[in-house]
Amino acid sequence: MRKQGVLIFSPQGIEAENDKYQNIYQTGCLVGDPLNLETLQFNHGEFQELDLGFDFYAAQTMISPDGRRILSAWMGLPEINYPTEKFGYCGCLTIPRELTLKEGKLIQQPIKELKQLRYNHKRFQKILTSDERFMLETGAMFELEIILEMKDPTELRFGIRADQKNEAKTLIHIDKNKSEVIIDRSQSGAAFATEYGNTRKIAGNISDEIKLQIFVDQSSIEIFINDGEIVASSRIFPNEDQNYLFIETINGKSAIQLDYWRLKDSNEELKATTSK
Incomplete structure (x- = not known):
């Protein structure tokens, strides 16, 4: 080599x-x-x-x-x-x-x-059609591994750290027709640095299958696309009631395999270890 x-x-x-x-x-x-x-x-x-x-x-x-x-x-x-x-x-x-x-x-x-922080694993396999919505209570700290099959010119939206109405959230918008992935934090929670824009385009050339690995902490989200070929890291400051995940398909259908884990609080583990 x-x-x-x-x-x-x-x-x-x-x-x-x-x-x-x-x-x-x-x-x-x-x-x-x-x-x-x-x-x-x-x-x-x-x-x-x-x-x-x-x-x-x-x-x-x-x-x-x-x-x-x-x-x-x-x-x-x-x-x-x-x-x-x-x-x-x-x-x-x-x-x-x-x-x-x-x-x-x-x-x-x-x-x-980082896999040592995982617990409470759940797996979901679904076919989402137009205007259908998937909802999951996630808590504040979690990891997602997602495999998407989008053979149609589909749009898919992820509301991450969302409230129960999916109004406040960090939005990941995948548009197969435009071949792009957008992250939007305009409704993430506490606003800041808005003069530098609320959206970022974090990928292009979307194929029929896309892999996402997403880590969410109290005030951050880190997105890895297609095994780390593209990465996007952002600070977000949600309210305490923003503990849900929403997935919805627009104008098409998507096959989704979703693996979810809660993540252990490493600070609490450190405190428990040092107090022994």
Whole structure:
């Protein structure tokens, strides 16, 4: 296997270009030949954004004891006032992600150790037709693995951390006809940074089958599309009654396999361990 070099960095000052570079600052990478340590020359391809959500910056990597390259980043951006600042903090870290290269593209997948946080597993397999709605009480911290088959020019909407009426929610809108996935946090809860936009296009070229892996915490959502080929990380600040998931199909039908897990609170586990 040919060795490749990867440079991960956070440039400032990139102008927005259609759906690219929508945040104040970006974090991305260059993939190319290994760095020539004698000439310090690095031959590389074009700049790739690492994350297409609202809040991702200052990525750092490390090597695990078994040799995996692991990435984590700040889920927050400079010059944005987050609602948590009144409690004395303004950011958090993304979940750790294992990095691999696939055809010159950096792939990010949640590390396998996160499976230890899973409990209360439920699986649903459904065919959703137009104007049909699926509802599930999820709680505030959970993980979803979703396999969708969308052979028709279908639109599918996910209301995540929604209230019981599906009015307040973080919306993921998949449009097979336009071949795009949109994340919309305009109704997520406490509003902030609205001057930088409430929507992000996080994928294109939607095939008949799409895989989603979604991690939701008290104030964050991290979306992995097609085994980490595309990732979107965002802060959200729902109200306490927003503990539901809604899925609805518009203008078509979709076959859905949904795996759901509640996630253990690692802080509570740490407290229990240290108190023994």
